[in-house]
Each structure stands twice: as C-alpha cells, then as structure tokens.
Amino acid sequence: MAVLSAASRAGIWRKVQRYWSDQREACNFTKAQLSAAVDATDDWIEANQTSFNQALPAQFRNNATLQQKTILFLYVAARRAGLLDWADGD
Amino acid sequence: MATRFLLTPASAEMPSSNFPALVPVNTTERRMALAFDASTQETCAWTVVVPQGTTGTITAVISYAMASATTGGVAFEIGVEALTSGDAVDLDASTSYDTTNTGTDAAVPGTAGYMEQLSITLSNVDGWAAADLARVYLRRAPANAADTATGDAYVFALEIRDGA
Numbered sequence: 001m002a003v004l005s006a007a008s009r010a011g012i013w014r015k016v017q018r019y020w021s022d023q024r025e026a027c028n029f030t031k032a033q034l035s036a037a038v039d040a041t042d043d044w045i046e047a048n049q050t051s052f053n054q055a056l057p058a059q060f061r062n063n064a065t066l067q068q069k070t071i072l073f074l075y076v077a078a079r080r081a082g083l084l085d086w087a088d089g090d
Numbered sequence: 091m092a093t094r095f096l097l098t099p100a101s102a103e104m105p106s107s108n109f110p111a112l113v114p115v116n117t118t119e120r121r122m123a124l125a126f127d128a129s130t131q132e133t134c135a136w137t138v139v140v141p142q143g144t145t146g147t148i149t150a151v152i153s154y155a156m157a158s159a160t161t162g163g164v165a166f167e168i169g170v171e172a173l174t175s176g177d178a179v180d181l182d183a184s185t186s187y188d189t190t191n192t193g194t195d196a197a198v199p200g201t202a203g204y205m206e207q208l209s210i211t212l213s214n215v216d217g218w219a220a221a222d223l224a225r226v227y228l229r230r231a232p233a234n235a236a237d238t239a240t241g242d243a244y245v246f247a248l249e250i251r252d253g254a
Contacts, residue, residue: 014129021125021157021241026202030162030238031128 001066003046013038091149095138095250097226099124102134109134110230115155115203115244123244125157126166126230128237133229136248140172140222146253148212150191152228153247155205156198162239165194165231168210168248172218187227188216194236198243205246212250226250 004012013035020027027034052073053061064072078084099112099122110124110132126132150168169187173179179186193210218224228248231237 010129014127017128017158017241021128023158024202025158026160027158027240028160029240031232031240032238034240 001046001049004042009035009038009042091251092143092254093249094141094144094148094252095136095226095248097136097138097228097248097250098122099245099247102136102228104134108132110245113244115157115246121246123155123246124228125242125244127232128230128239128241128243129232131229131232133227135225135227137223137225138250140218140220140224142220143254144218144220144252148215148218148253149251150193150210150212150226151249151251152193152208152210152245153205153249154208154243154245156202156239157242157244158202159198159239159241160200160202162198163194163196163236164198164208164239164243165192165234165237166208166210166243167192167229167231168212169227170212170215170218171225172216172222173224174219174222185225186216187225188214190214192231192234194234196236198239 013031017031017034029037053069056064056069075084102112102124108130110126113123113125114120115123124134152166154164156164167190169190171185171187173186191210191212191214193208195206195208199206216224226248228245230243
C-alpha cells in the first residue's frame with residue numbers, strides 16, 4: 001500500500017477543517033501546520049502498517065481483510081480518544 | 091465618514107456554485123452568518139444602488155469571527171461592478187467587475203467566536219457614482235499567503251462607508 005495521493009491528503013485536510021468548524025472546536029494551529037500533520041500521519045501509517053499487522057494475533061491477522069483490520073484500528077483509536085458515541089456495554 | 095450600505099448574510103446573492111453557506115452560528119439565537127471555507131474560494135454578492143451624496147474614499151468593513159481557529163490570519167477580497175444607465179453590459183450574460191480589492195488580517199481573534207472587524211480601502215470601485223446600479227462581491231481568499239487560519243470564517247455583516 002502506498003501513501004495517499006496529494007489530492008487525497010488535501011481532501012482530508014479540507015474535511016477535518018469542516019468537521020472542526022461544525023463542532024466549533026478550537027484549533028490553535030494554521031492550515032499549513034495541519035497539512036503537515038496530515039502528511040505525517042499518512043507517512044506514519046505507511047511506515048508502521050507492517051508492525052501493526054504483525055502485532056495482531058495470527059488467526060485474526062491471517063483471516064481478516066485489510067478493511068476489517070482498518071476498522072478495528074479506527075474503533076480502538078476512537079474509543080481511546082473518547083470519540084465513540086456508544087457506551088462500553090452497548 | 092458615512093455608512094452607505096449595511097449588507098447582511100440573509101440578503102446575499104449566491105452564484106450557482108462555490109458560495110458560502112448561510113448558517114446559524116448560535117443555534118439558539120439563530121445568529122446568521124456566511125460561512126467561508128478555508129480551502130475552497132467561495133463568493134457571494136449584493137446588488138445596491140449607489141446613494142446620492144456618495145463621495146470620497148470608499149471603505150469596506152467586514153465583521154467576522156472564526157468558527158474554530160484561534161491562530162493564523164485571514165484574507166478577503168471585495169470586487170465592485172458599477173453600471174450607469176445605458177452602459178453596454180449585458181446583465182444576463184456578463185459582468186464588468188473592477189480589479190479586486192484585497193484585505194488581510196494577520197491575526198484572527200484568539201478565541202473562536204469572538205468578532206473582529208477588518209477594514210479594507212476599496213481603491214477599485216469601477217468609478218461608481220450616485221445612482222449607479224452596483225454589485226459588490228465578497229469572497230475569502232484561501233490561496234492568499236496571509237490566509238493561514240483553519241476552518242470557516244463567519245461573516246456577519248459587510249459595511250460600506252464613504253468619505254462624506
């Protein structure tokens with residue numbers, strides 16, 4: 001898997017700004033700093049995807065799809081950041 | 091100095107694409123604003139008739155707040171088209187705007203939602219004179235080097251002053 005295209009990275013840059021605007025969430029950084037952060041995040045995923053995959057239990061790793069592993073990663077990361085809107089018992 | 095126009099979000103005219111959304115900034119009070127995107131250049135306009143007695147330097151004052159940004163700057167552009175009765179401009183097919191006037195604010199308010207006013211001297215008003223049918227457009231300039239603030243810029247009002 002390659003890093004995202006410049007257009008895809010720009011799309012994320014636009015999307016998160018609109019999300020934070022809608023949320024009225026204070027952003028103490030500039031557009032350029034956010035753009036660099038998008039790039040760094042994509043680069044980090046590119047550099048560490050193998051490590052993440054190897055950290056998964058073998059049975060899951062060998063049978064789950066890329067999309068399933070990605071959703072798993074997103075859900076765990078979102079829960080850690082308090083971004084999921086359901087309770088632990090749901 | 092006299093106020094000649096007070097242009098509000100609800101009276102803005104929108105092009106067919108890339109226009110600022112008309113949004114309630116405060117959902118309880120329904121304080122309305124035009125939300126200008128940080129990456130896509132969005133434009134709206136107002137049609138006015140230049141009042142009798144208009145004279146001197148024309149100045150625009152933009153009352154804005156940022157949706158989320160607490161650092162960085164913003165840039166806006168204002169254009170003017172002034173038509174005198176009988177001018178050879180086909181209004182259903184063309185425009186005749188003067189050169190754009192640009193204004194920048196190097197530092198947005200440190201708290202999102204705080205209002206700040208940006209004053210722009212309109213050096214290019216298409217030679218407008220009393221009784222002209224004029225159109226004034228407003229747009230954010232996200233590609234301007236001074237426009238560094240993230241997220242939407244909310245515009246609450248655009249005031250046009252002259253030197254009277």
